[in-house]
Amino acid sequence: MATTITKTETLVGKRIRRREDPRLITGTATYVEDIQMPGMHYAAIVRSPHAAANIRSIDVKAAAAAPGVVAVFTGKDTEKVGPVPCGASLPDLRVPHHHIMAIDRVYYVGHAVAVVVATDRYLARDAADLLEIDYDVLPAVADPEKALAPGAPAVHPQWPDNTAFNYHQEGGDIAKAFADADVVVKQRITSQRLVPNAMETRGVVAEWRGADRQLNLYTSTQVPHLVRTLVAGMLGLEENRMRVIAPEVGGGFGSKLNIYAEEALMGFVAMKIGKPVKWIESRRENFLTTIHGRGHVDYYEVAAKKDGTILGIKLKIIQDLGAYHQLLTPAIPTLSVLMMPGLYKTKNVSADIVGVFTNCVPTDAYRGAGRPEATHGIERMVDILADELGMDPAEIRLKNFVANEEFPYPTATGLTYDSGNYAAPLDKAMALADYSKILQEQVEARKQGKLVGIGISTYGEICAIGPSPATPAGGWESATVKIEPSGTVTVMTGTCQTGQGEETTFAQIAADELGVDIDNILVLRGDTSIVQYGIGTFGSRATAIGGTALYFALQELKAKVKLFGAMLLESDDVTFSGGQVTCNKSGKTKGLAEIAGATYRAMKLPPNTEPGLVATHFWEPPNFTFPFGAHIVITDIDKETGDIAIRRYIAVDDCGNIINPLIVDGQVHGGVAQGLGQALWEQAVYDDNGQLITGEFMDYAMPRAHMMPWIESSHTITPTNVNPLGVKGVGEAGTIGCSPAVVNSVVDALSHLGVRHIDMPLTPEKIWKLANAGGTN
Amino acid sequence: MKISGSYTLPLPIERAYAVMQDPAVLGRAIPGCEGLEKTGPDEYRMKMKMALASLSGAFEGKVRITDQAPPSSFRLVVEGTGRVGFVKGDGLLKLATVDGGTEVSYEGDAQVGGTMAAVGQRLIDGTAKMMIKKFFDRLAQEANAQDATE
Structure with a gap:
């Protein structure tokens, strides 16, 4: 029976609940772990406990003879599988051959060395302990600046300087900008390594139907088609003989925008044993082997006139790449360079990136991918400049914003900002914060010895990535x-x-x-x-x-x-x-x-x-889109404990037209949560020997729900003309806007004590020391 | 990780030096030790069980004693690997006569890797200190018991 269902109410723009x-x-919901198949086998991966070591020998006999074990494969067995691909290309980029398992040398703790396949996952796990691997331990280096020092251990022996690439980009006349400057401010700013921590860890089920010559691969990914194209290539399988299914995916944040060794490894195993095989990453494996984010040491110099006009920005990025390039590893800091002018109209920039190998798991895209680092840097620098000139942080921003009539605006880094009204969200956020009143309140609080901070960030970001010529895989x-x-x-x-x-x-x-x-x-x-x-x-x-x-x-x-x-x-x-x-x-x-x-x-x-x-x-989009916004954070600092309480979190985001305000708010909230995580708590720490010493939730401070402030989220709407929907994107906005607003707020609270910059995370220990001893970080 | 500290054994210095190199005594004094076997001059193979937070596991390792200068100092090099990771340590032990016996002061470097490092970091320091104290307590007991039977 043909029924006609008609409706008159429109849904775009409505706050409707998510159907999923x-x-x-x-x-x-059905995640990879929920996929069940008759005859399913299970894989356990044996991983290196050393950050750098030669493998003298691997004895698999005991493991192969263990109950339920059907196969054990080492790196030598999978040597012919193609390398884990790097999709980024930069001039003279050094690309180490990234085998799916280590063959004769391991490069980071967690590096896969062998895989044990059994009829039961616990038997596989038990048998994995029976492998006898003789390592000749080598010196390792885990810090990117130490890795660049002369005499540092070489991560890859063929490249003793540990340098994967040097990249330079400039626009305008940077020499003149600095020559004309009344003032130059400089600061070293780090953006620490973070663990993306999707709620669902990675997982793969591979099923080989030999008679049909068909490989079905279930994997927790953000990019199923790229996985098919690239993993089929690694396995030497015709692309049309492979089907990739991403069932429900429990979070990615960029960590599943990748091609992982395990995806090809499970395909290899399934084709060898002729049975379906499942591998589910444990949380500990996730900490050690799924890509990390950030890992920047940035050196900034900003030249300005006395009236606050920014003349030029110099930036040197030291990017911790880890031991290998994953899909986009070397490209991530180039996004930081593109974004470095922020919302400001300076036409003179100069940027250098040094990509550094370390004996750590690779870094790659994590919510914001290069843009949070850049925004954190420029938003901190603008505050430092305001402090130097005795200007109000809002005033200096308003003075330097690209003006409404200048759009589309060609930036110093080669982008064209589509549309913008940069003062609008700042004005709205300041009104919501009752800015002049809170400034007055801060003066009073200081008289009473209380520490109150007001932090502003006005961020811009590159979204809707992107036009195909600007992306590695088609945009x-x-x-x-x-x-x-x-x-x-x-x-x-x-x-x-x-x-x-x-x-x-x-x-x-x-x-x-x-x-x-x-x-x-x-x-x-x-x-x-x-x-x-x-x-x-x-x-x-x-x-x-x-x-x-x-x-x-x-x-x-x-x-x-x-x-x-x-x-x-x-x-x-x-x-x-x-x-x-x-x-x-x-x-x-x-x-x-x-x-x-x-x-x-x-x-x-x-x-x-x-x-x-x-x-x-x-x-095919003709351009990126460039959302923007203003976040204002008001903090109260407990001088006795160094604890930071966020009194108000005001987020005014402009992501163009809004399809569903409920979902946009959710994206802002989630983004802010991850931004706060970086600003206040999270950090992946490797010790000097390349051991990840924050390898579980007891040691890695993931934000919990109760640690979240109330987020006052609102919007201004400046549609884009890049697409007919007028939408810009909002998935990363919260993260990008958040960390500089928080750090600016805390630095502001301590500024009368001479504090000018604090590196993240703002742990109570750091804050207590600064609040009680004064001085700089 | 740097490890340092001192402990006073209620023994004269020569006796203290001797018990600290006696495999039978060491085997009983090292917490979790399940066997210490001489494999060469001043070299031993050791099996031990260790627990750290929620982790516990068997380790197999080597103990070497070097740079002997009786009765005032020697160097102890320990290497152990197990399913939950590995431990490497290298320390100089100095002995000096004090009131009530011999003061043993130690200073060294310990490296922990694998799962133990990733999940047990906060506890390694405390656990190491506890194990060292246990070791010396037992060493003193062992020596006293030996002296009583001699």
Whole structure:
């Protein structure tokens, strides 16, 4: 029976609840760990306890003979599998051959050395302990600045300077900017290594159907199509013989924007043993072997006039790469360089990056990927400059903002900022904070010996990544919309959500365009055999690029619906809205389901038209988008304990048009939580021997719900003209805006004691010392 | 990790020096030791069990005694590996006569790796101190017991 469901209410812009949440919060979603198959085998990976060592010998006999064990493979067995790919290219980049398992030398603690496969996961784990590996331990280096010092141990013996690349970029006339300056401020600013810690660790199930010559790989990833293309290549398998499925993915934050050795390793094992095999990363493995984020030591110099006009910025980045390049490792700090001018109009910049190998797990994209580091740097420097000149931090920002009439604005680093009204969120945040009143309050508090800080950050970011020429893998995105014969609608997107809510936002877009009920719309993603092809979800791109691809596919489909509707109504003068085609003369209507049925039944076709109702669109964006915002943080510091209490957290974000304010708020909240994590608590610490000494939640200070302040989230709206939806992206905004606002606030609270900068995390110990002894960090 | 401290053994200096190199005594005094076997001059193979926070495991290792200058000092080099990680230590022990016996002061470097380092970091320092104290307490007891039977 063909039923016509029409609706008049539009959904885009509405605060509607996420359709995916019931299964997520009731524990009924299907993650990789939930995949069960007859004859499933389990893999346990044996990992190096040393940061640097030669492998003298590996004795697998005892492990191979253990109960339930069907196979043990070492690095020598998997030597022919292609290397873990690095997608980034820079001039003269040194790329170490990244075997999927170590062969004769290990380069970091956690480096895979062997895999034990058994009929039961606990038997596999027990047998893994029986491997006898004789290591010849070598000196290691875990700190990027120490790695650059003469005589440091070489991470890769062929490159004794531990330098993977040197990169230089400049714009304008930096020499003149510094020559003309009344004042130059300098500061070393670090952005510590962080562990991304997705709630779901990584995991892979590989199933080899030998008779069909078909490898099915279930993996927890943000980029299933890239995994298929690249892992098939590593395994020497034809790409069309491989299917990659990302079932429910429990968070990624960039850590699953990658191609991991284990994905190829499980494919290799499944093809060898002819049985399905499962590997689920333990939390401890996750700390040691999933990419880390950040790892910057930055040296800034900012030249300015006495009135606060910024003339030029110099930056030297020392990027801790870890032992290898993962998919995008060397590219991440280049994003910092692109973002280094922030929202300010200076045309003179000079940046150098030194990419440094260390005996640590590789760094790569983590929420913000290069932009939080850059924003933290420039926002700290602007505060330091304001302090130097005795200016108000808000005033100096307003003075240097790119003005509204200057958009599209070409930056010193080669970008074109699409649209902006940079003063608007700052004005709004200052009004919300009652800025002049809180300044007065701070003066009073200081008289009473109390420490109150007011911190501002006005951030910009590069989102909707990105135009294909600017990305390693193609920067477009795809969508297919299919209206089934019964009128239900299926959307297939090349993005791959890991919690961002596209099942809701994409359905909102489709529901409005087609005029159907949202419950009639199914959004599918994450399966290379269902979805045409796609790039994936990262860089705040899913809605701005994937949503736009969907929008264009819907336009194509709407035209076809109208054509069939007109044919059925026998009229040339028809309108399509509210899920039905109406004849403008007679007022007769045909519902979507009836029209859909007719397109498949195909008794009669409009001229030059195919049967069916399916449209696919691959959309290439003409530019990035550049969201912005202002965060103001008011802190109270306990002088006796060094504890920082966040009295108010005000976030005013401008991400262009908003599809679903509830989801946007959720993204801001989550982003701020991760920003606060970096600002106040989290740090991945390797000791001098390359041992990760923060390898579990007891030692790595992950923020808990009770540590979160109330976040006052609001928006200004400046649409982009890069895409017809006017949306910019918001996934990383909270993280990018947060850490400088927090640090600026705490430094402000202590500034009258001579404190000018504090490196993150702002642990109570550091704060207590500064609050009680004075001096600088 | 740097380790240093001192302990006073209620023994004359020559006797203190001797018991600290007696494999039978050491085997009983080292906490968790499940066997100490001489493999060469001043070289021993050791099996021991160690617990750290939620981790416990068997270690196999080597103990070497070098730079002997009886009765005033010697160097102890320990290496152990097990399923939960590895331990490496190198320390100089100095003996001096004091009121009530011999003061043994030690100073060295210890390195811990693998799972133990990743998950037990906060406890390594305290555990090491506790084990060292236990070791000396037992050494004193052992020596007293030996003296009583002699």
